[in-house]
Amino acid sequence: MSADSQRVSRLQPYLDRAEPAPTLLKMLVGVQLAGLREDADLTQDQAARALGFSPAKLSRIEAGKGRRPPTETDVRALLEHYKVDEYETSVMIELLRRAGQPGWWQRYDKRLMPEWFDRLVGLQEAAAAIRTFEIQYVPGLLQTPGYTEAVVRRGLPVAPETEVRRRVELRTRRAQLLDRVDPPKLWAVVDESVLLRVLGGKDVMRQQLEHLIEMAGRPHITVQVVPLDVTNASAPAIPITYLRFGGLDLPDVVYLEHIRSANFLEDRDETEEYRLALDRLADEALTPRDSMELLRATMEQRYPKP
Numbered sequence: 001m002s003a004d005s006q007r008v009s010r011l012q013p014y015l016d017r018a019e020p021a022p023t024l025l026k027m028l029v030g031v032q033l034a035g036l037r038e039d040a041d042l043t044q045d046q047a048a049r050a051l052g053f054s055p056a057k058l059s060r061i062e063a064g065k066g067r068r069p070p071t072e073t074d075v076r077a078l079l080e081h082y083k084v085d086e087y088e089t090s091v092m093i094e095l096l097r098r099a100g101q102p103g104w105w106q107r108y109d110k111r112l113m114p115e116w117f118d119r120l121v122g123l124q125e126a127a128a129a130i131r132t133f134e135i136q137y138v139p140g141l142l143q144t145p146g147y148t149e150a151v152v153r154r155g156l157p158v159a160p161e162t163e164v165r166r167r168v169e170l171r172t173r174r175a176q177l178l179d180r181v182d183p184p185k186l187w188a189v190v191d192e193s194v195l196l197r198v199l200g201g202k203d204v205m206r207q208q209l210e211h212l213i214e215m216a217g218r219p220h221i222t223v224q225v226v227p228l229d230v231t232n233a234s235a236p237a238i239p240i241t242y243l244r245f246g247g248l249d250l251p252d253v254v255y256l257e258h259i260r261s262a263n264f265l266e267d268r269d270e271t272e273e274y275r276l277a278l279d280r281l282a283d284e285a286l287t288p289r290d291s292m293e294l295l296r297a298t299m300e301q302r303y304p305k306p
Helices: 002-007 022-039 044-051 055-063 072-081 086-099 115-126 145-153 159-177 202-216 267-282 289-303
Strands: 129-132 183-191 220-225 239-245 253-257 264-265
Touching: 022 072, 022 086, 022 115, 044 055, 044 072, 055 072, 072 086, 115 159, 115 239, 115 253, 115 264, 129 267, 145 159, 145 202, 183 264, 183 267, 202 220, 202 289, 220 267, 220 289, 239 267, 253 267, 264 267
Parallel strands: 129 183, 183 220
Antiparallel strands: 129 239, 239 253, 253 264
């Protein structure tokens, strides 16, 4: 088997996944196409010109972006141009077809799931490790339904009840990835102010802190708190989500959310800056054990049982 065939054969396990993972599969298709192009000693411009594509189109295909995967016609044309053998082609086309199967989150309407948020959820579903820093709210994957409802009502005070319920349902469903047999590792660093900001009332906050304590006790979840008495020049002013994927040369991705949009960073130099920033935050935060003690103390002192 050729080196190229060996590389493509490593994709076989992704064809056996029970749950569709379209975001991951689109990325895998793009990474493999880029590798095959490089093996053919072609630049993006050369390959695009030969097939009548714009360079921007080929760049999008190789980046695995957009709601939908590239067309089978386009991918077959690329594989033929790169002189890919029949076995490799069959694996790539099957991967492409699987990438076209909708994930559970893509059944929600676009009002709740704009393209940038669709991509985030898909990336989280596919990630092997997720690191996050939150300065205002409990990380979404660790929120209780009651806390999520309070966050939604705060951000969308005039939203109809049906929309509030759907948004709570969506976030609760997202959090189920932490209950999978093969969950991603989650490392969450939160500012202490998150624990003190009352959302939904004291009962909701107690339930939320109880949930944080329970989740932090799981072997694949780490929670650290940056205390208020730390002068933390390295803390960014916005939340950060850092996603890492298992093998296959997939790039790390940094997600930065804004009010109605988001940025996704994949350039290695940029993502490395955020990884180092998260490392500094973790160093400045309380240890996981001390963070757990602070969570318990805050819960009992500020949100005692009636």
